Amino acid sequence: MIEPNGPLPAGVYWRRRAFAAGASVLAVVVLAWVIGGFVGTADDHPVQGTASSRGLTEAAPSSPASGSRMAPGSASSAAPTSGTAQPPPPPAASPSSAPPGRPTTRPATPTTTPTTTAPPAPPKACPDPVVKVAAQTDAPSYRVGERPELRLLVVNAGKVPCVRDVNRELRELLIFSADGKKRLWSSNDCYAPPGAEKRLLEPGEALVFHLRWAGRTSAPGCPLARTAVPAGAYRVLAKLGPLTSTPVPLTLTS
Numbered sequence: 099m100i101e102p103n104g105p106l107p108a109g110v111y112w113r114r115r116a117f118a119a120g121a122s123v124l125a126v127v128v129l130a131w132v133i134g135g136f137v138g139t140a141d142d143h144p145v146q147g148t149a150s151s152r153g154l155t156e157a158a159p160s161s162p163a164s165g166s167r168m169a170p171g172s173a174s175s176a177a178p179t180s181g182t183a184q185p186p187p188p189p190a191a192s193p194s195s196a197p198p199g200r201p202t203t204r205p206a207t208p209t210t211t212p213t214t215t216a217p218p219a220p221p222k223a224c225p226d227p228v229v230k231v232a233a234q235t236d237a238p239s240y241r242v243g244e245r246p247e248l249r250l251l252v253v254n255a256g257k258v259p260c261v262r263d264v265n266r267e268l269r270e271l272l273i274f275s276a277d278g279k280k281r282l283w284s285s286n287d288c289y290a291p292p293g294a295e296k297r298l299l300e301p302g303e304a305l306v307f308h309l310r311w312a313g314r315t316s317a318p319g320c321p322l323a324r325t326a327v328p329a330g331a332y333r334v335l336a337k338l339g340p341l342t343s344t345p346v347p348l349t350l351t352s
Contacts, residue, residue, distance in 0.1 A: 221259045224299060228256030231343045233271065233336035239349035242329050245310040246348065248285075250336040252307075254299035265295040268339040269307060276331040278345065283327070285309060288320035313350070328352075 234249040248271050252264055267290050273283040297305060314324045329352040333345040 221261050221298060224254060224256070224260035224262040226341060228254060228260065229262060229299075229338065229341060230255045231336050231338045231341045233334045233343045233346045235334060235346060235348055238347070239351055242326070242350050242352055243313065245312060247308055248311055248334055249306055249308040250338075250343075252297075252299070252305040252338055254301055254303055257301050259298060259300050261296050261298055262338075263294055263296050264305060264307075264338060265293055266291050268337075270337040271309065271311075272335045272337065273311070273327075273348065274333050274335065274345070276333060278333060282332070283311065283314070283316045284318075287316035287318055 230251075230253040232251040232253065234251065236247040236249070240246045250269055250271055252262065252269070254260060254262075267286070271285040272281065274281055299305070314326055316324060327350060329350045332348045332350065334348050335345050336343040
């Protein structure tokens, strides 16, 4: 396969092989040049795609055209286009250039004293005489087995806003017998979590707390032995610490 065989002289075959080899090398060189022109080197792309911050900050602004109009309030640094020299502006008069013998007066600088407004004082605690406590029911009578809705109202009867602690230990709804001698139930017997709950009360504003009574008795310490309250007449009271409301009648029917 190395030595040329054929009817022609061996020199012809060697020349053909040399020409073919040279053409192959030339084709490889041309192909590499074409690919390099389209792709480029890895270092070319970052340089071509990065802007120079120095060139952006030091670029001189273009001068306005001869027929353009300057914006109001802008200063022009161009020299006058007329060949006639312009006279310099007259010097500004100073206070010391007044005629001799005439006193120089300057306008007095007005002095203003800054006024500061003190922040309003925080509301004080509501005293007992301005706090009114009331008890309410959503209906005058209920059947035994129903769950009456009881409400406790705390009202600011004073003339200024004030703050009052109305936490769960202080507010309480109670049910007594009709004569007020027997205590039957209290909202705090089985649920009275500690913790302050201060509220801002505007004049005439009422805070309303309500619950559903299950119609059974209770006692301090929440004993398990609880009995259903029978039909009859009862009274409801609301309390907020030392304050007690006027009793409200409650009737249970069979």
